[in-house]
Amino acid sequence: MYQIFSTAKRPQEYGLLNVLIHLCVSLFMHLKTYIKHLNIELIIWPLALVLLYFMHPHQGISLCPLKWMGLRWCPGCGLGHAIHYVLHGQWALAWGSHPMGFFAVPVLLYRTLNLGKQQLQIFHYLKNNPA
Amino acid sequence: MNDLSFAILPGVQHEELLWLQELTRGYTAEQKHQFLSVYQGRRKDPQTILICCLIGLIGPAGIHRFLLNSIGMGVLYIFTIGLCWIGTIVDAINYNKLTWEYNKKAALESAALLGLQ
Numbered sequence: 001m002y003q004i005f006s007t008a009k010r011p012q013e014y015g016l017l018n019v020l021i022h023l024c025v026s027l028f029m030h031l032k033t034y035i036k037h038l039n040i041e042l043i044i045w046p047l048a049l050v051l052l053y054f055m056h057p058h059q060g061i062s063l064c065p066l067k068w069m070g071l072r073w074c075p076g077c078g079l080g081h082a083i084h085y086v087l088h089g090q091w092a093l094a095w096g097s098h099p100m101g102f103f104a105v106p107v108l109l110y111r112t113l114n115l116g117k118q119q120l121q122i123f124h125y126l127k128n129n130p131a
Numbered sequence: 132m133n134d135l136s137f138a139i140l141p142g143v144q145h146e147e148l149l150w151l152q153e154l155t156r157g158y159t160a161e162q163k164h165q166f167l168s169v170y171q172g173r174r175k176d177p178q179t180i181l182i183c184c185l186i187g188l189i190g191p192a193g194i195h196r197f198l199l200n201s202i203g204m205g206v207l208y209i210f211t212i213g214l215c216w217i218g219t220i221v222d223a224i225n226y227n228k229l230t231w232e233y234n235k236k237a238a239l240e241s242a243a244l245l246g247l248q
Contacts, residue, residue, distance in 0.1 A: 076211030
């Protein structure tokens with residue numbers, strides 16, 4: 001009686017484990033294809049805008065790789081400050097830091113929205129045609 | 132049906148190859164040939180984009196953005212040397228996707244030009 005019970009139960013348990021493993025693997029593969037198709041620009045631009053919004057100009061670290069390398073000045077110097085001031089609505093300070101700040105914010109936002117739209121289309125396509 | 136007819140395109144990626152095969156599935160051999168010749172002229176080589184992007188590290192940045200028809204980003208890059216190198220580095224990493232984004236549009240345009248689709 002016990003033997004029948006145990007043999008009856010074991011394959012079921014095994015099956016459940018198998019299903020779980022299969023689920024995990026397929027989920028991982030799905031995530032991998034999604035991550036592979038994710039455009040890093042879609043992460044970088046919003047991240048930069050959010051960081052610049054919360055960073056305080058003239059204190060803390062700089063985001064500029066050229067400054068890290070020890071360069072004193074480049075044509076883009078002050079752009080980060082300008083974006084910060086534009087996002088906070090301080091127009092005069094923004095213009096004084098870098099006039100391109102007024103141009104940079106809408107361009108980056110437009111690019112982000114455009115990329116987001118494309119990304120949704122790609123994910124929709126992946127959902128319908130799992131590779 | 133020659134499945135490798137798009138493999139002659141320079142620097143073609145697996146994803147692009149599959150996508151083009153999918154697009155031209157219903158075409159006759161002649162239509163496929165026409166499509167290929169139009170698309171070949173409109174397509175951008177990923178390698179060109181990478182080289183133009185890397186010029187941005189030592190000279191004028193954003194040439195690749197002008198080539199890829201995103202004028203706003205191009206102007207922004209050229210006046211700030213690629214957003215202080217950050218944009219240039221991002222694009223150098225991402226050049227394949229960037230080019231494919233443009234080429235996808237070019238392929239659809241070529242198909243529309245020939246009245247296919």
